Amino acid sequence: MSLLTSFKALKEILKPCSNLSTTTSSSSSSSSLTQPSFSQEPEPALTISRKPPKSSLSKQLQRLGEPFRPLSQQNGSLNARTQQPQNSQGLRNEAQVVKFEDRQEEEEKEREFEDLGRTKLGQFQFEHTGPFEPLVLSLLGEVPVTRVPASINCRLLEHQREGVKFLYKLYLDNHGGVLGDDMGLGKTIQTIAFLAAIFEKDEESGESITLRGNQVGKKGPVLIICPTSVIHNWESEFSRWASFSVSLYHGTNRDLILEKLKAGGVEILITSFDTYRIHGSILSEVDWEVVIVDEAHRLKNEKSKLYLACLEIKTRKRIGLTGTVMQNKIMELFNLLDWVAPGSLGSREHFREFYDEPLKHGQRSTAPESFVRKADKRKEHLVSVLRKYMLRRTKEETIGHLMMGKEDNVVFCSMSELQKRVYRSMLQLPDIQCLVNKDLPCSCGSPLKQVECCKRIVPDGIIWPYLHRDNPEGCDSCPYCLVLPCLVKLQQISNHLELIKPNPRDEPDKQKKDAEFASAVFGADVDLVGGNAQSENFMGLSDVKHCGKMQALEKLMFSWASRGDKILLFSYSVRMLDILEKFLIRKGHSFSRLDGSTPTNLRQSLVDDFNSSPSKQVFLISTRAGGLGLNLVSANRVVIFDPNWNPAQDLQAQDRSFRFGQKRHVVVFRLLAAGSFEELVYSRQVYKQQLSNIAVSGKIENRYFEGVQDCKEFQGKG
Structure with missing residues (x-):
């Protein structure tokens, strides 16, 4: 009864607001002396929050994120409430809302007490995008009727409703598929809405068929495998959108969670890729619903331990969520589809001969017309097959009308004179020369190539001896084992000379090798870069004099600073982030930072602080750690400091900002060192992206390259 008394007291307190509305509406704005005496109370008294006690769960969800007024008044009174006006018109609008709240209290009084002990849901990401009614998924005449609760459906966009229907069709057909929407289109929300439907989540009680006791048709639990960085994001989204029993199979309490799972107390089990790769044999014994x-x-790799572990999962209903269905090779597409729906694309060899080879050779710039026609036919056939198992939508075709668009710029930055000298010095090293001249005739007079004769190993090199310190005769891959280490060094020089210096955290042998390498390529310029050892000198590291990309970045940021732009600055190297951090401090920019060392439970707070704080201008992010699960729509400038071999990495970084909720035009700047190895990295990105567009989306792409991936006959940029 004490609670009921409190409600009545609150109601009495709010009643004078109605009287105030009547009085102010009948008097002019200038006749303040005719106001009732309580109008002279201090201003703060007028801004007291008048949110009524929470009523039933369905009504609560209906009004979440809303200014507590009838849905018919959404457009009319939203601005009045959000601006908190102090004039008479503002008070009148607020009084109307209070009257509506009083009616709601009368109608829902009994349910107030029933729901006091229930879990309170957080704010939703979206406003209402549709009517407050369930979304029926069942076919006509199907019993029981499967539907998405109205509390979820009213906040789904139209493309998300179509995605839920697609997932439900896969479920009915008893096989898996891929939801391949672009990043930022709400794949997580679509999945939760689908699960809420098949588990018959009741809007009022939050109960489901799995928790109503043993009965025929009881559904098993759902397993979600995801990157460690988004585990808590999944847990948070479930708590926002539906009432599931969610447990995390991660960390030290795995045994307790496993017991709870076996006892039937878990509906949704969330685990990470690494945890499942190690403990997958235990979880594969469970009969999963989905x-x-x-x-x-x-x-994407059929030989990886993760892929092999996932093959042991006991269910045909396997759903993959990804915005980058194919990243590097067309065969990656086969591996993914063959896991979600085994046999859907035939055997591996059939796919390679029927799709992979024709599509790659048909994209050659000088391919015969017959090859091009064959590739077009196979492309159309592949897309038609994929439609049965995959739903792929882009931002442009779904929410493009809700966004301001994105502009992608490639900025070729001239290296500093010192960088150029060091770059040329490295090209003259014996290790690099061995690779450059591998196909030339051997100098010993043999008819064999150098790579097949005297120059197969490089004992006088700097990189080769370290790689083969335990095997002076070389390995089976010599000299091709040098390719990756040399490319890494070339890319480091292109970005910043400090990156090639030895890392104090490395093993002593590696530090010694890196110091020898740095000494060889710096030569007489060693004093200009502060020696061969890593420097922590603030003025030296923050200076842009010897780094071409930082010189370009300095000019860009100078133009952005005066316009109030917010910037995401990505780099693949944590050491590069350290240098950029000193640069930002020197220039007086307020910034946040997220990399692999940032605790998972602190990442979301960093994101929220950056999005809400006008003073935070720059967010420094490691491409490895921050490519997934971050929603940074307050930023409208994205800088990719160093390109990645995998184009999906850079696209994921861009989409941290270019996603639903972005209110400004997004401009992306990809920095490349002009005339360096990075130009080849970018050309490989273009090649891979074109193959993905052809195989996955069936698009027609310009034929730029003569090279063919994984083909010795047609080697080149591809």
Whole structure:
């Protein structure tokens, strides 16, 4: 009764607001002396929050994020409430809202007490996008009727409703598929809405068929496998959108969670890729209702331990979520589809001969017309097959009308004179020369090539001896084992000379090798770069004099600073982030930073602080750690400091900002060192992206390259 008394007291307190509305509406704005005496109370008294006690769960969800007024008045009174006006018109609008709240209290009084002990849901990401009614998924005449609760459906966009229907059709057909929407289109929300439907989530009680006791048709639990960085994001989204029993199979309490799972107390079990790779044999014994793999492109390698572990999952209903269905090779597409729907694309060899080879050779710039026609036919056939198992939508075709658009710029930055000298010095090293001249005739007079004769190993090199310190005769891959280490060094020089210096955290042998390498390529310029050892000198590291990309970045940021732009600055190297951090401090920019060392439970707070704080201008992010699960729509400038071999990495970084909720035009700047190895990295990105567009989306792409991936006959930029 004490609670009822409190409600009545609150109601009495709010009643004078109605009287105030009547008085102010009948008097002019200038006749303040005719106001009732309580109008002279201090201003803060007028801004007291008048949110009524929470009523039933369905009504609560209906009004979440809303200014507590009838839905018919959404457009009319939203601005009045959000601006908190102090004039008479503002008070009149607020009084109307209070009257509506009083009626709601009368109608829902009994349910107030029933719901006091229930879990309170957080704010939703979206406003109402549709009517407050369930979304029926069942076919006509199907019993029981499966539907998405109205509390979820009213906040789904139209493309998300179509995505839920697609997932439900896969479920009915008893096989898996891929939801391949662009990043930022709400794949997580679509998945939760689908699960809420098949588990018959009741809007009022939050109960589901799995928790109503043993009965025929009881559903098993759902397994979600995702990157460690988004585990808590999944847990948070479930708590916002539906009432599921969610547990995390991660960390030290795995045994307790496993017991709870076996006892039937878990509806949704969330685990990470690494945890499942190690403990997958335990979880594979469970009969899962549905298995969902977030960022499913991680299953691109059929020989990886993760892929092999996921093959043991006991369910045919396997759903993959990814915005990058194919990243590097067309065969990655086969691996993913063959996991979600085994046999859907035939055997591996059939796919390679029927699709992979024709599509790659048909994209050659000088391919015969017959090859091009064959590739077009196979492309159309592949797309028609994929439609049965994959739904792929882009931002442009779904929410493009709700966004201001994105502009992608490639900025070729001239290296500093010192960088150029060091770059040329490295090209003269014996290790690099061995690779450059590998196909020339051997100098010993043999008819064999150098790579097949005297120059197969490089004992006088700097990189080669370290790689073969335990095997002076070389390895089976010599000299091709030098390719990756040399490319890494070339890319480091292109970005910043400090990156090639030895890392104090490395093993002593590696530090010694890196110091020797740095000494060889710096030569007489060693004093200009502060020696061969890593420097922590603030003035030296923050200076842009010897770094071409930082010189370009300095000019860009100078023009952005005066316009109030917010910037996401990505780099693949944590050491590069350290240098950029000193640069930002020197220039007086307020910034946040997120990399692999940032605790998972602190990442969301960093994101929220950056989005809400006008003073935070720059967010420094590691491409490895921050490519997934971050929503940074307050930023409208994105800088990719160093390109990645995998184009999906850079696209994921861009989409941290270019996603639903972005209110400004997004401009992306990809920095490349002009005339350096990075130009080849970019050309490889273009090649891979074109193959993905052809195989996945069936698009027609310009034929720029003569090279063919994984083909010795047609080697080149491809």
